[in-house]
Amino acid sequence: MSMRVAQAIVAxxxxxxxxxxxxxxxxxxxxxxxLLAFGFALGPDRLLLxxxxxxxxxxxxxFASVELCHRSYQHEAANDALEGLLLSPADKxxxxxxxxxxAFVQLIVLLVVxxxxxxxxxxxxxxxxxxxxxxxxxxxxxxxxxxxxxxxxLAVRSRxxxxxxxxxxxxxxxxxxxxxxxxxxxxxxxxxxxIGGWLGLLVAFDAAYLAAGYIVFGHLLED
Amino acid sequence: MTAPQRxxxxxxxxxxxxxxxxxxxxxxLEIAQGETVWLRGWNGSGKTTLLRLIATAISPTFxxxxxxxxxxxxxxxxxxxxxxxLSHETRLYGDLTAAENLRFACSxxxxxxxxxxxxxxxxxxxxxxxxxxxxxxxGMRQRLALARCLMRAPALVLLDEPYAALxxxxxxxxxELLTTARAGRRTAVVAxxxxxxxxxxxxxxxxxxxxxxxxxxxxxx
Numbered sequence: 001m002s003m004r005v006a007q008a009i010v011a012x013x014x015x016x017x018x019x020x021x022x023x024x025x026x027x028x029x030x031x032x033x034x035l036l037a038f039g040f041a042l043g044p045d046r047l048l049l050x051x052x053x054x055x056x057x058x059x060x061x062x063f064a065s066v067e068l069c070h071r072s073y074q075h076e077a078a079n080d081a082l083e084g085l086l087l088s089p090a091d092k093x094x095x096x097x098x099x100x101x102x103a104f105v106q107l108i109v110l111l112v113v114x115x116x117x118x119x120x121x122x123x124x125x126x127x128x129x130x131x132x133x134x135x136x137x138x139x140x141x142x143x144x145x146x147x148x149x150x151x152x153x154l155a156v157r158s159r160x161x162x163x164x165x166x167x168x169x170x171x172x173x174x175x176x177x178x179x180x181x182x183x184x185x186x187x188x189x190x191x192x193x194x195i196g197g198w199l200g201l202l203v204a205f206d207a208a209y210l211a212a213g214y215i216v217f218g219h220l221l222e223d
Numbered sequence: 224m225t226a227p228q229r230x231x232x233x234x235x236x237x238x239x240x241x242x243x244x245x246x247x248x249x250x251x252l253e254i255a256q257g258e259t260v261w262l263r264g265w266n267g268s269g270k271t272t273l274l275r276l277i278a279t280a281i282s283p284t285f286x287x288x289x290x291x292x293x294x295x296x297x298x299x300x301x302x303x304x305x306x307x308x309l310s311h312e313t314r315l316y317g318d319l320t321a322a323e324n325l326r327f328a329c330s331x332x333x334x335x336x337x338x339x340x341x342x343x344x345x346x347x348x349x350x351x352x353x354x355x356x357x358x359x360x361x362g363m364r365q366r367l368a369l370a371r372c373l374m375r376a377p378a379l380v381l382l383d384e385p386y387a388a389l390x391x392x393x394x395x396x397x398x399e400l401l402t403t404a405r406a407g408r409r410t411a412v413v414a415x416x417x418x419x420x421x422x423x424x425x426x427x428x429x430x431x432x433x434x435x436x437x438x439x440x441x442x443x444x
Contacts, residue, residue: 008330016318019355075316079364083280084314088331089304223281 002094009098013072014105022071023064023106030067031060031114039121046123053122054184058140058177060114065107065144066166069152072103077156085221092218096149100213103145111137127188132195136187139202140180146209147173153220176205229292231256231379231410232277237286239272246272248433249286254412256291256378259405259423262414264430270414271310273430274381277412278308291378304332307375310383313368317357321348321367324356328371342374343367346396361388369396373403380404380411386419398423 017023038056042048076082085095115137118124127133151168183198232254239247247269254260264270275281277290279299287294293301315324325339343349346366356364365388372380385397401423404411413419429436 004330004333008327012316012319012323012327015323016316019318075318078317079315080310080312081314081316083312084328085331087278087280087303087306087308087314088328089300089333090331 002091002097005090005094006098006101009095010102010105013075013099013102016075017102017106020075023068023110026071027064027067028110028113031064031110032117034060034063035114035117035121049122050124050188051185053118053124054188055181056122057111057114057118057124057184058181061107061111061141061144061180062170062173062177064110064114065103065141065148066169068106068110069103069145069148069169070155072099072149073152073156082153082156082221092221093214095221096213096217099152100146100149100210103149104141107141107145108138111141125188125190128190129187129192129195132192132199133184133187135199136180136183136202139199139206140176140183142206143176143180143202143209144173146206146213147176150209150213150217150220153217157220176202179205229256230254230289231258232288232290232412234276234288234295235286237276237283237288239276239281240284245433247276250433250435252428252435254410256410257405257408258425259401259411259419260413261419261424261427262412262430263416263427264414265416268430269433270430271383272433274308274310274383274412274414277379278306278381279303280308305378306381307372307377307379308381308383309368309372309385311361311365311387313364315356315364315367318355320353320355321359321370322352324367325371325374328374332375334375338374342370345373345399346370347392362390362393365389366393366396369393369400373400376403376407376409378409380409382411382413382415384415384417385413386415386417 035056039049042052076085148169154168179198179201183195183202186195230253232252234250234252237247237250238245250273262270262273272281276283279295279302282296287296289295290302291305316327319327321343322339325342326336329336329339340349343352346369348363348366348370356367359367380400382397386394389397398420401411401413401419405423
């Protein structure tokens, strides 16, 4: 039953996104505008742009994940659908896995688009190990979606609502952003030595967030 | 009507505080299995809070109880699998169609998705089953929530102001739900300003100021 619940949540969230286009209409323009603004602020120095590109890419992904997770739970809060999840006998851990998986898919799409923008605007090279770069992207996004999907719930249940989400997410997600940025920077500059350490750190934090989310999601959902 | 044997809900001195104020205070109440109870009271009398406590949407601050034989605090999942709370908040997704909403509920409750179609027919929404719920009127949403409840056929149905925002046809659906519940020896609690049809009700429980004030099955202390 747990798998069926998780699949149903993924299908429902993705269908909602396709129909409401909230990521396309708000999150993507936000990320693109942010990258453009930084691009113009940093000036035409191609070397400087390429140096800063990995950090800007992950900052854009971070802010996009905060907005996306907030919107995802706003959909749940409308008509008290969140209470529908609470009052169902479904495994709440499976609900969390579904929410995190749906956020993961959306953020991966977003990362692909923003990476394209960064490659064109900032001249970011793909480097000699595109598979490792892809793995970095997957692991980094996994960290953002697992943590965002947990804290998004906490934010929508809190009285301060949206303001609570960045306050909760930003300190906790720092290790993921640092590791993903460092790995991206090294790989795009052709450095593969020591990359295993950053990827290992990403795997560790992803696993920790996923386990924590699976365990505590139900408790956060309760009154 | 023959006297039911087991309690569908048994509350003992249940109190629920919100910011220090008691929405429900020291309520002891017993609802027998198969009974249909009309929960009466003015706005703010605590009817909705009481329903939400029984549904395990919220926890009691003090007191304890059981629903369908399961502990109100420790066995919430078992209670939720057998209970449905219908209120003006329909818990539907506006970007999904009616059929998709019901199929989603089937996944959550682990029931056969083929039950969705007949449930939509019973509430008269089969022709708009493929329309997104965001385009529905409040009355149509209420009907869809009723369809979800009909599809699940829970052992305990909790209806919070079920007649509000409904036209005459949809009111019939609510009455049908109560009739079906009675026929199936299932329990229903209707919190409403408006009296449900007398033949569908076994007894009334009056609430005022968060307390049960008129006849109720009181749990001996």
